[in-house]
Amino acid sequence: MDNRARGYNITLQLHKDLHILTILTAFLMLATRALSLVGKRAISTSICVRGGHGVAKVDDYALPAYFDRRENPLPDVQFVTELSAVQKSLKEKEKGSWATLSNEEKIALYRISFKQSFAEMNEGTKEWKSVIAGMFFFIGMTGLVVLWQRKFVYGPVPPTFESEWKEKEVQRMLDMRINPVEGFSAKWDYENKEWKK
Amino acid sequence: MFRPVVRLSTSGVRSLTRTRQCYSAPLASRCYSHAKVETDEEFDARWVTYFSKPDIDAWELKKGDLLKNIENTSASFYEGMNTLIGYDLVPEPKILDSALRACRRLNDLASAIRILEAVKDKSGPHKDIYPYLIQELQPTLIELGISTPEDLGMDIL
Numbered sequence: 001m002d003n004r005a006r007g008y009n010i011t012l013q014l015h016k017d018l019h020i021l022t023i024l025t026a027f028l029m030l031a032t033r034a035l036s037l038v039g040k041r042a043i044s045t046s047i048c049v050r051g052g053h054g055v056a057k058v059d060d061y062a063l064p065a066y067f068d069r070r071e072n073p074l075p076d077v078q079f080v081t082e083l084s085a086v087q088k089s090l091k092e093k094e095k096g097s098w099a100t101l102s103n104e105e106k107i108a109l110y111r112i113s114f115k116q117s118f119a120e121m122n123e124g125t126k127e128w129k130s131v132i133a134g135m136f137f138f139i140g141m142t143g144l145v146v147l148w149q150r151k152f153v154y155g156p157v158p159p160t161f162e163s164e165w166k167e168k169e170v171q172r173m174l175d176m177r178i179n180p181v182e183g184f185s186a187k188w189d190y191e192n193k194e195w196k197k
Numbered sequence: 198m199f200r201p202v203v204r205l206s207t208s209g210v211r212s213l214t215r216t217r218q219c220y221s222a223p224l225a226s227r228c229y230s231h232a233k234v235e236t237d238e239e240f241d242a243r244w245v246t247y248f249s250k251p252d253i254d255a256w257e258l259k260k261g262d263l264l265k266n267i268e269n270t271s272a273s274f275y276e277g278m279n280t281l282i283g284y285d286l287v288p289e290p291k292i293l294d295s296a297l298r299a300c301r302r303l304n305d306l307a308s309a310i311r312i313l314e315a316v317k318d319k320s321g322p323h324k325d326i327y328p329y330l331i332q333e334l335q336p337t338l339i340e341l342g343i344s345t346p347e348d349l350g351m352d353i354l
Binding site (some may be wrong): 070071073075076093096097098099100101103106107109110112113114117118119121122123124183 | 212258278279282298303304305306307308310311312314315318319322341342343344346348349350351352353354
């Protein structure tokens, strides 16, 4: 290939690169604009710029949350975030002397900032009743299963448990003088052939 | 017969003395930390100063994080009510007085009532602490117009 042809090829390549570059930048601009639109749609979240690469939507779960807990009496946010007109005027009144507020107004102010009072948050549930009921129910079910097993699963008890057998067994043990000092045979009166009183 | 016994006994004695020398335990030297222990008065003073800051903001009033430099016992402005409640104590009336006044500066009555509730909850089974605190705080409560949770009927369900 001669020099002129080589040069021509090079310029063609450069043109192609330029075309690709312009298309890419146009796409990127569109993309960022779309992203910013998505970010603006959510009212309660804020937009933060991340290192100049575009905007990142901050989700609700990442923001400070309200929760009632004994160990954290003053949460990071108020409970009621959007105040009605009445509440707004009450908040204005709060800036003045608190002695002029009625009890209802004070309670209303409390309820704006907090969801449950300490008494309400510490209130016990009646869950323990369900727990005990569940326990008894399952113990009962198990009892039924055991009874069924005894009737339908287990075979007969060995003959060694019959009373006749047991009598013979005890007699044999006494004849053998099992534990004659302090144990079994020691409690049998061999003269009178009865258990010692 | 005697000599090996003597030999054994001397070597035994020598080893005994040797071990006794090495084994002498050092006198009890405790390794307590070198941080200064804060007295109750210093603790109270620190917290009163903290809440007395004239331009205290809502976050500082609430503050939950434990950004505390233990060796720095001067007022460290990175604590707040949540941290105070986290301690194993019921705050003194003067600290609460300071905190309630901070609420007043922030125009936050709800937080003031909440603080009283929290302190009552904090005393746990010791039912006589809270009435004492209220009695001590009565002048402040009247001055600022703060109602106790009992006045508002919030202590019952």
